[in-house]
Amino acid sequence: MIPALALYGIQKRFGATQILRGVDLAIEPGERHALIGPNGAGKSTLFNLIAGGARPNAGRIDLFGAEITRLAPAAITRRGLARSFQTTSVFARLSVFDNLRCAAMLAERDRTRWWQRFSGSSTVDARAGQVLEAVGLSARRRTQAGTLSYAEQRALDLGLALAGGAHTLLLDEPTAGMNRAEAARAIELIRTATAGRTLLMVEHDMDAVFAIADRISVLVQGRIIATGTPAAIRADAAVRAAYLGDGFRA
Structure with missing residues (x-):
């Protein structure tokens, strides 16, 4: 099966600072995938590259098998990928x-x-x-x-x-700024309203992550250190060691 979204060896640096260090990721059609990690891990930079807001220094991004690495944001949107930001638009x-x-x-x-x-x-x-x-x-x-x-x-x-x-959605911290009741309603809304669509979500609220995601990838210092089901990520010692201090609950 051709992945809905595939990243191959994505690298990004700003000047001498390396932000992303060879990110590989494949998300299946209809999958709900969460990207988690500590602040400064490169999550927002990766989202920006996927949506066309910037270009990687190396690597390739495919949307349903067609390369979108160097397309403008409007062209990517016309191909069926939409991004929501932390602030409303x-x-x-x-x-x-x-x-x-x-x-x-x-x-x-x-x-x-x-x-x-x-x-x-x-x-x-x-x-x-x-x-x-x-x-x-x-x-x-x-x-x-x-x-x-x-x-x-x-x-x-x-x-x-x-x-x-x-058909493919990038959600950037969809429950940020909400109280617990609002976040619970937002989680249920995302689950129901995005049924059948491919979802990649950056989120710090672990309740939201484990309630929505089919699989989770953990980004630390520009590298994905683990990808798996919520149960596998909960049990991963390397993930707990890298992310426990930033709100990760086992």
Whole structure:
């Protein structure tokens, strides 16, 4: 089976500082994969490379067998990979529904006469409505996005990726800044709303990691030191030694 996302020998340095030191990783279609590790391990840098925000000094990145290493972010998005950031990226002055309509509109291949399609396309409206329900924001349909709570904005951020037709999602600390109840709801939302899609998630909350991930990779000092099921990672002595002081619970 061709991996949904594959990294081969990824290296990245900034000046004389080596951040990533030959990262190899293969994520299967439909897999939910978590990337964990201490601060400064290179997780955000790796995400940035996958999404096209920067280029590696060495190595290759494939999306369903096609190389995307040197593509621009917009080109990667058009191929079906979407990234959410630690801060939300919603259109604050538009309603929740119109935010989703914008994303659904961009998923359409024919981008001519975009305003006409935005204002009157039943396909766009249907897609936006489905995602609105999937991310639990139906009651907020007409609410201005900028007035949503932080947790609701993160849910809308996920909805934008889904409405845009992404089959592969990069989620950067999706529960950061949430209280325990909000985080629990976010975990359940991610589990249900991303069903059938490939997911790579950076997260420090181990409750979220073990609740969502099928497999986990541990990045330490620019290298992946272990990859396995949650049970295997829990029991890995090297992982516990490298990450225990940064919140890892066995």
